[in-house]
Amino acid sequence: MKKTTLVIGASTNPNRYSNIAIKRLLGKNVPTVALGLRKGKVLNVSIDIEKVAYKNVDTVTLYLNxxxxxxxxxxxxxxxxxxxxxxxGxxxxxxxxxxxxxxxxSEIACTLVLLSTNQY
Structure with missing residues (x-):
């Protein structure tokens, strides 16, 4: 079973890095769930607004100050x-x-860079 990535600070705005990260994670076939301030969807990923007790979370990637x-x-x-x-940031x-x-x-890194260099 593949491990899931949780994107916290998820946004439906396509210009936001969290949005781009969700798309790139899906592009690499990484199971992805998302948590944000507003409900919405990025491709087939629903953005939850409640703190869900997700199972099998391997990685949490933060987009919150x-x-x-x-x-x-x-x-x-x-x-x-x-x-x-x-x-x-x-x-x-x-x-x-x-x-x-x-x-x-913990890793101080950029999810997008890790994905693009196959270090994720």
């Missing part, structure tokens, strides 16, 4: 992902430390 991330700390940790990717050393304390890897 550090201040907005705080309300998601416990939620993300509860999903027990293998790693959390902090995309440019989302770097948050407080959360990195908390993830480490919970044995969750």
């Amino acid at each position: 550090p201040t907005r991330q705080e309300e998601y700390y416990n939620y993300i940790i509860s999903l027990i992902p293998r790693r959390v990717i902090f995309n440019p 989302t770097e948050n050393m407080e959360f990195v430390k908390l993830l480490k304390e919970n044995n969750i890897e």
Whole structure:
């Protein structure tokens, strides 16, 4: 079974990096779920507005500034992902430390670059 990626900060706006990331993840056949402020769809991925207890989340990729991330700390940790990717502008050393304390890897990287260089 393939592991799922959760995009947090998902947007239906095609100019947003979270939107582009969802499309590229799907293009690489990565099972993808999304959480955002507004309901909507990106291709066949519904954007949820409630914190869903998704199963088999391998990677969480963040598109939220550090201040907005705080309300998601416990939620993300509860999903027990293998790693959390902090995309440019989302770097948050407080959360990195908390993830480490919970044995969750963190990566300060760009999901789009990782996908395009086959390092995802």
